[in-house]
Amino acid sequence: MKQQGNHNGHSHAHGGHVHVHAPRTIDRIFIFCILINLLFVAVEAVVGLAENSLSLLSDAGHNLSDVFSLALVLVAFRLSRVHSTKRFTYGLKKSTVLISLLNAIILLAAVGAIVIESAHKFYEPTEVNGAAVSWTAAAGIIINGLTVILLMRGQKNDINVRGAFLHMAADTLVSAGVVVSGMAISMTGWYVIDPIVSIAIALVILASTWRLLSESLRLSLDGTPEGIDTEAIEKMIRDRHNVKDVHHIHIWAISTTTNALTAHVVTSDINAIEQTKTDIKKVLAKAGITHTTLEFETENCHCNGC
Known part of the structure; x- marks a missing residue:
C-alpha cells in the first residue's frame, strides 16, 4: 500500500512551507548601492578618458556591469514575489536563477573586452597620469567597500546577493590594485603597467565569476x-x-x-x-x-x- x-x-x-523571500530592506540596500556605484562609474569613466588610463576605464566598465547586475538582482527579487498562476504554478521564482546565470555571462563578456583592449595597449602604450588614476581608484575602494559591507549579511542566504557581494569585494581589491598601478606609473614612468594591471583585473573578475557561473548553470538544470x-x-x-x-x-x-x-x-x-x-x-x-x-x-x- x-x-x-x-x-x-x-x-x-x-x-508549514517556509518560503524564504528577500527582505524588503534588501531592496532599499540594492537601490542605494546602484546609485552610489553609478555615480562612481561616471566619475571613473571621465577621469579615465581624460587621462588615457585603460586600467581606470576597465574598472569603470566592470563597475558598470556590476551596476547592471545589481539592477537585475533587484528585478529578480521583485519577480520572485509574483504569485503562482495556472500557467506558472511556482510563480516566477525560477527567474532568480536565470538572472544569476545572465549576470555571470555579462561578467565573462566584460573580461573578454578588457583582455582585448589590454593586448592592444601593450603594442601602443599611451601616457597615463598616475596620480589621477590613484586618487580616483582610492575613491573606488571607499564606494565598493561600503557596498560590500551593506551586502555582507544577505549574501549568506541567496546566490544572487552572494554574487553581487563577491563582485563588489573583487572590485574593492581591483581598485586597490589600480591605486598601486597609479603610484608605480608616477614613480617609474612605465606606462605598460596600466595594461598589465588591466589583465590582472580581468583575472580577478574571472575568478570571482567562475563559481557563480557554475552554480547558476547547475541550478538552471535542476541540479542539487x-x-x-x-x-x-x-x-x-x-x-x-x-x-x-x-x-x-x-x-x-x-x-x-x-x-x-x-x-x-x-x-x-x-x-x-x-x-x-x-x-x-x-x-x-x-x-x-x-x-x-x-x-x-x-x-x-x-x-x-x-
Whole structure:
C-alpha cells in the first residue's frame, strides 16, 4: 500500500512551507548601492578618458556591469514575489536563477573586452597620469567597500546577493590594485603597467565569476543546490522513527532561496504517516529544504507504482 502526500505532503506558506523571500530592506540596500556605484562609474569613466588610463576605464566598465547586475538582482527579487498562476504554478521564482546565470555571462563578456583592449595597449602604450588614476581608484575602494559591507549579511542566504557581494569585494581589491598601478606609473614612468594591471583585473573578475557561473548553470538544470548533500539527506530521512527505507529522491532549487525535495518513503507503520511526515519535514527544513513532497509506502507494497 502507498499513500500520496498531496496537500498534506507539501509544506506551504500557510501550512508549514517556509518560503524564504528577500527582505524588503534588501531592496532599499540594492537601490542605494546602484546609485552610489553609478555615480562612481561616471566619475571613473571621465577621469579615465581624460587621462588615457585603460586600467581606470576597465574598472569603470566592470563597475558598470556590476551596476547592471545589481539592477537585475533587484528585478529578480521583485519577480520572485509574483504569485503562482495556472500557467506558472511556482510563480516566477525560477527567474532568480536565470538572472544569476545572465549576470555571470555579462561578467565573462566584460573580461573578454578588457583582455582585448589590454593586448592592444601593450603594442601602443599611451601616457597615463598616475596620480589621477590613484586618487580616483582610492575613491573606488571607499564606494565598493561600503557596498560590500551593506551586502555582507544577505549574501549568506541567496546566490544572487552572494554574487553581487563577491563582485563588489573583487572590485574593492581591483581598485586597490589600480591605486598601486597609479603610484608605480608616477614613480617609474612605465606606462605598460596600466595594461598589465588591466589583465590582472580581468583575472580577478574571472575568478570571482567562475563559481557563480557554475552554480547558476547547475541550478538552471535542476541540479542539487550547493551545500545540499544528497547522501546526508537520505540518511537523515532513514534515521526518522518508523522509516524503513527511502528512494526516488529528487532535490532541486525552485529559486535561489528555496530548495525542494520529492521522495518515496517506506514506513513500518501506516497509521503514523502524519507524525512521520511532520518529523521528516522538520529535519529537512533545518537542512535548507523547505518545499517537500513525500509519498509513503508500506514494506509489503508490491504494486507497479511502488
